[in-house]
Amino acid sequence: MATTETLKLEFQLLSPATFGRGDGLPGVVDAEVEHDQHGFPFLRGRSLRGLLAEEMRGLLYVLDLENNPRWGLACDRLLGTDGAMLHRSGIMRISDGTLPKAVRQLIADATDERKGDVTRSMVLESLTAIRRQTAMNPFGAPESTSLRAIRVILRGTIFESTFAFDQALQPLEKALLAASVMAWRRAGTARNRGRGRLRAWIKSDEVPGPDAWMVEQFRIFDKEIGQR
Secondary structure, three states: OOOOEEEEEEEEEOOOEOOEOOOOEOOOEOEOEOEOOOOOEOEOHHHHHHHHHHHHHHHHHHOOOOOOHHHHHHHHHHHOOOOOOHHHOOOEEEOOEEOOHHHHHHHHHHHOOOOOOOOHHHHHHHHEEEEEEOOEOOOOOEOOOOOEEEEEEOOOOEEEEEEEEOOOOOHHHHHHHHHHHHHOOEOOOOHHHOOOEEEEEEEEOOEOOOOHHHHHHHHHHHHHHHOO
């Protein structure tokens, strides 16, 4: 399908996070972060979509809007419906959350064997750290065999992603998307245990400023909610 509109999502980690890939590296870490061939950590678009869908549907539930036809339609048009086939999967396409393009290009050039001697492991280690944790028994002593090493992406790291839409966004859809991104606070493994805290914002080429588009759309969301 042809893309009719795009928006840019950016988010910054406010605490270490693990965008896990479901396995580890024997002798090094039990839980590895997902990273590409250059060593850049990233958050898969599918995972990002799931996190935003969780926030969006949770927001409608908390505000008692989940059965409201207008808001329900806006949500379904953006995300599709659960278990839907491709033609009902929603108009929003989300790319992987990656480091900013300029940063990736700069480091990728250095990791090219013909241009430099920076390795993938060096890149990964510069952007991450290894944390170790263990379970404690009721007496305050470590449980045997419970020590785990987990790689985390460092606090302060910025990621970016692209929202592409198959159809033009309606005003209510823009407002709902902005509110959902503002409500999004955590990502990654153990996000419900305090890890992976973040701040996210949306940029638009049509509205100057780092988060001016999102603030403008949230005002519309707030006004709509107040008029229920």
